[in-house]
Amino acid sequence: MRRGVFxxxxxxxxxxxxxxxxxxxxxxxxPNAVAAAGLPDDTAxxxxxxxxxxxASPSAVRTAAGPAPSRTSSRPAPTGGATRTAAPxxxxxxxxxxSGTFAGAGAAERYGTxxxxxxxxxxxxxxxxxxxxxxxxESRQISNAAFPTLRQEALTAQSARIATVxxxxxxxxxxxxxxxxxxxxxxx
Amino acid sequence: MLMDRYPQHPYAPQPNGSAGQSGxxxxxxxxxxxxxxxxxxxxxxxxxxxxxxxxxSTGAIFMAGGRITGMxxxxxxxxxxxxxxxxxxxxxxxxxxxxxAWHRDLGGYLVVAVLTHIVLIVVGYAxxxxxxxxxxxxxxxxxxxxxxxxxIATGVLIAVGLLSIRAVRRVLPYEVWYYLHLTGYLVLLLxxxxxxxxxQELMNGGFGRxxxxxxxxxxxxxxxxGRVLGPLALNLRHRLRVIEVVAEAQDxxxxxxxxxxxxxxxAKAGQYFRWRFLTRGCWWQAHPFSLSAAPNGQxxxxxxxxxxxxxxxxxxLTPGVRVIAEGPSGVFTADRRTRPNALLIAGGxxxxxxxxxxxxxxxxxxxxxxxxxxxxxxxxxxxxxxxxRLGARVLYVLGMxxxxxxxxxxTPRGLRTIVPDVRRRxxxxxGPQGLVSTSVETLxxxxxxxxxxxxxxxxx
Numbered sequence: 001m002r003r004g005v006f007x008x009x010x011x012x013x014x015x016x017x018x019x020x021x022x023x024x025x026x027x028x029x030x031p032n033a034v035a036a037a038g039l040p041d042d043t044a045x046x047x048x049x050x051x052x053x054x055x056a057s058p059s060a061v062r063t064a065a066g067p068a069p070s071r072t073s074s075r076p077a078p079t080g081g082a083t084r085t086a087a088p089x090x091x092x093x094x095x096x097x098x099s100g101t102f103a104g105a106g107a108a109e110r111y112g113t114x115x116x117x118x119x120x121x122x123x124x125x126x127x128x129x130x131x132x133x134x135x136x137x138e139s140r141q142i143s144n145a146a147f148p149t150l151r152q153e154a155l156t157a158q159s160a161r162i163a164t165v166x167x168x169x170x171x172x173x174x175x176x177x178x179x180x181x182x183x184x185x186x187x188x
Numbered sequence: 189m190l191m192d193r194y195p196q197h198p199y200a201p202q203p204n205g206s207a208g209q210s211g212x213x214x215x216x217x218x219x220x221x222x223x224x225x226x227x228x229x230x231x232x233x234x235x236x237x238x239x240x241x242x243x244x245s246t247g248a249i250f251m252a253g254g255r256i257t258g259m260x261x262x263x264x265x266x267x268x269x270x271x272x273x274x275x276x277x278x279x280x281x282x283x284x285x286x287x288x289a290w291h292r293d294l295g296g297y298l299v300v301a302v303l304t305h306i307v308l309i310v311v312g313y314a315x316x317x318x319x320x321x322x323x324x325x326x327x328x329x330x331x332x333x334x335x336x337x338x339x340i341a342t343g344v345l346i347a348v349g350l351l352s353i354r355a356v357r358r359v360l361p362y363e364v365w366y367y368l369h370l371t372g373y374l375v376l377l378l379x380x381x382x383x384x385x386x387x388q389e390l391m392n393g394g395f396g397r398x399x400x401x402x403x404x405x406x407x408x409x410x411x412x413x414g415r416v417l418g419p420l421a422l423n424l425r426h427r428l429r430v431i432e433v434v435a436e437a438q439d440x441x442x443x444x445x446x447x448x449x450x451x452x453x454x455a456k457a458g459q460y461f462r463w464r465f466l467t468r469g470c471w472w473q474a475h476p477f478s479l480s481a482a483p484n485g486q487x488x489x490x491x492x493x494x495x496x497x498x499x500x501x502x503x504x505l506t507p508g509v510r511v512i513a514e515g516p517s518g519v520f521t522a523d524r525r526t527r528p529n530a531l532l533i534a535g536g537x538x539x540x541x542x543x544x545x546x547x548x549x550x551x552x553x554x555x556x557x558x559x560x561x562x563x564x565x566x567x568x569x570x571x572x573x574x575x576x577r578l579g580a581r582v583l584y585v586l587g588m589x590x591x592x593x594x595x596x597x598x599t600p601r602g603l604r605t606i607v608p609d610v611r612r613r614x615x616x617x618x619g620p621q622g623l624v625s626t627s628v629e630t631l632x633x634x635x636x637x638x639x640x641x642x643x644x645x646x647x648x
Contacts, residue, residue, distance in 0.1 A: 007297050011260065011304075018231065019252040024241025110239075138391055163317030166324070167332045167386055169251070 097123050097186045104182030109174035111139035116178040118154075120186050128154045130175060143171040150175050159183070213639065215281025223267065226403070230263040231256055233389045233396035247316030254308030255388060261301035262383050262400070264294055266407045269376055273407070274414035274517070283519045285643060292352070299349040302342060338382030345375045363473050380404070419514040425449060428511040430465070431487055433503065436566040440537060441503050442480060442491045445511055451485030457522065457544035458616070461515035463490065469501050474514065478541035478618075480567070482548055491566065493537035519642075522548035525614035526640055529553065531607050533627050535619025536564075538644060542618055543567050543574075551579030554607050558585045558594065558623055589622070598626045600633045611636050618644035 097120045106115040112134025119127035128151045132143045146168035153162035160180035164172040234255050243252050270278070271291045279287065314324035329335045348369060350356060357365050389396040426447040434442045455461070457479065464474040475498060480491035492499050520541055522530070530549050534542035535558040546555060555575070559565050565584060575582045583606065587594050596602040603610060615631055617624050624643065631641055 003293055004296055007293075008300060011257070011301070014231075015253050015256045018235065018256055019243060019249055022235075022238050022240060022243045022252060023249070024244050136393065138393070142391070163319065164247070164313065166313045166317075166328050167388075169388065 097125065097183070099123075100186070102182045102185040104178035104180070104185070106133070107174035107177035107181070109170040111136050111170065112143070114143070114171060114174040114178050116175060116182050118179070118182045118186065125155060125158055125183070125186075128179070130178075132171070139171075142168050146171050147175075154179055215277075216283075216286070219278070219281050227260065227263055229399060230259045230403075233399060234259050237389045237394075237396060245316055247312045247314075250308045250312030250315060252312075254305050254310075254312055257301050257305040257308060258383075258387065259389065261298060261305050262379070262387075263403070264298045264301060265376060265379065266403050268294055268298060269373070270407045270410055273410040274418075274514070275410045276414070276418070276517075278410070278414075279517050280519060284517060295349060295352055299345060302345060306342065333385040334381035335386065337378040338386070341375045341378035341382070344371055344378070348372045348375070419512070422514070423512050426453065426513075428488075428513055430505050430507055430509040430511060432507055433505050435503075436491060437564060439494045440491060440566045441494060441499075442489055443502065443505060445488045445490070445513075446486070447488075450483065450488065453483055453488075453516075455479060455483045455488070455516035457482035457546075457548045458520040458541050459516040459518040460541070461488075461490075461513040461517070464512040464514075465502065465505060466510040466512065467501070467505065470498065473498060474512070476515075476517070478518075478520075479516075479544050480540035482544050491537065491540040491543075520545070520616065520618070520644060524642060527612055527614050529609070529613045531610060531613045531615045532556070533615065533617045533619065533623070534558065535623040537566075538617075538619030538623075539567060540618075541644065542616065543571065545616060546571070546574050546578070546580060549578075549580070553578070553580040554613075555580060555582040556585060556597070556606070557582060558619065560586065560588060562586060598623075598630050600630055603630055604634060610634055614640045614642065616642045 099121045101117060101119050103117045104115060106113040112132055115131045115133070117129050117131070118125050130147045130151070132140060132147075134140050134143070146165040149165050150162060150172060154160070160176045160183060162172075162176060162179075234252075238252065238255075243249055268291060271287050271294070282290075310321055310325050310328065313319075313328070314321045317324065319327075329339055348371060351360070351365065351368055360368075383400070384390050384397070387400075390400050391397075426449060428445050428447040431444040431446040434444070436442050460476045460478040462474040462476045464471060477490040477492055479488055481489045492502055494500050494503060522545060528550060530553050532542045532545060532549075532553065532555045534555065539557055542555065542557075546553060555571065557565065557571070562584075568584075571582045574580065585594050585597055589595065597606065607613065610631070611634060613636075615627075615636060617627055628641060628643075632638075
């Protein structure tokens with residue numbers, strides 16, 4: 001019995017330490033982070049205290065976690081095109097979107113690159129398509145399975161604030177980044 | 189009463205944690221190191237797969253925890269199967285006592301780890317996706333590959349875990365419990381697909397996938413060898429049959445078993461086999477019994493106390509019945525001792541392995557044989573003859589537990605009077621739980637080192 005308690009406590013402590021060591025702040029381009037700065041939803045509010053800092057100072061978190069010279073390299077990030085300055089502009093549906101077709105910047109994730117292309121007409125996003133470049137056939141399978149869900153979510157939300165698809169976390173994150181960059185282009 | 193509880197079932201509950209130890213020290217240390225190393229490597233797979241500072245949301249924190257516990261659970265599941273694979277090297281490294289103790293402890297832990305994994309993963313995705321926990325569970329089970337079988341595997345695992353709670357297990361007949369417990373293999377089979385198809389760490393190739401695959405292959409090979417090929421080779425080679433069945437005492441019966449090339453058998457005195465007698469009523473159950481004589485190239489002998497249906501059936505065995513044996517197992521052997529001399533303590537049918545062991549020990553060995561009455565003693569002539577031939581001393585201690593003789597013997601002073609050099613001997617114990625625990629307690633009071641105390645070959 002006592003050994004069992006030790007084992008459980010040991011596991012909790014070990015897991016907490018491991019996860020804690022991988023904690024970080026969302027990079028600025030992540031749509032969730034943009035949303036957090038604007039309207040503090042529950043996700044952001046809850047995640048910030050967990051990383052040991054108030055919501056108000058994301059930069060403090062970064063320094064507390066150690067020097068982070070390449071914070072974007074470990075996260076899905078656009079390989080070109082949209083830049084950080086474009087991010088803070090509101091992404092609310094139907095406002096300021098030009099009609100046409102806009103290709104987002106390719107967002108590299110761990111196993112490949114996701115490129116999202118949107119079609120806008122009448123101020124609304126009416127079509128979303130995604131291309132995935134990878135050398136792994138399994139990653140392609142996973143991503144292709146996730147795209148219809150992501151597309152549906154994007155069309156419903158009319159923004160890049162969409163849910164992560166279970167089992168395709170990397171793809172979902174890259175998808176959001178590329179989608180955001182496409183939306184930014186449509187606004188420019 | 190205690191006598192009746194003694195023999196046959198190796199996996200029936202044992203009230204206290206096992207006190208004494210047998211099993212090679214180096215092998216055990218090596219196994220413990222390998223276990224922790226492989227566990228660390230399993231978590232390492234997650235570590236390598238997760239970029240630094242990439243856990244950025246509450247949901248991601250849950251998911252990361254879920255992945256770590258998933259890797260731990262997957263590893264422990266494999267360890268559970270390996271521990272019970274009956275491969276010889278593992279049994280001689282660890283001793284079957286300790287293997288069972290590990291299996292029992294890890295079993296409970298495994299259930300907790302799997303449930304934690306599920307809860308953390310579901311909550312993580314539900315949180316980040318702003319969905320309800322139930323909705324997320326449903327979409328995962330129906331949407332992801334191999335999730336239906338993983339769900340069934342979880343159900344089986346929980347059922348097997350619940351059945352293994354001591355109070356529940358005691359209610360069930362041993363065979364029923366045993367065959368239900370074997371469904372645990374389904375967990376391994378059914379969760380395999382889930383681990384490789386849905387596991388973030390495994391599905392994309394690289395080190396994690398290869399490592400995991402290697403673990404699976406290793407465990408499968410051990411299982412195949414220990415449970416199938418090893419026994420098959422043994423039985424094809426020796427083709428065992430019952431030669432004779434002899435009544436030793438009112439409720440004790442010896443079965444002599446012959447076969448081909450018995451002098452090639454690697455069995456040692458003090459070891460046991462799992463025996464399966466191919467008769468109408470017995471073929472479906474295998475039971476562990478110790479050899480009650482050192483292997484001699486002519487026959488093997490096991491001696492059984494008649495306590496249940498199965499052992500009663502054994503009395504009716506006729507010569508010529510085919511026997512399937514699995515083993516030899518156990519580290520209750522003379523070559524495990526750390527000192528030249530030995531003290532053997534037996535009670536009830538525990539005399540069987542002790543009687544065999546006596547043949548392998550040098551002159552000066554002392555045997556203490558505890559029984560309630562002279563009529564309960566078996567092998568009396570054999571023991572006296574062996575004692576004479578080998579220069580050993582056999583003491584028969586008769587009477588109820590509270591009678592003067594027995595109660596005085598199992599005190600530090602009593603034992604030292606009979607065996608003054610007990611601290612310089614290895615002590616082998618086999619008998620009812622009460623006798624074993626009293627003896628171990630007495631020996632510990634006499635400061636006999638733990639590594640010199642060897643417990644009976646199987647847990648009962």
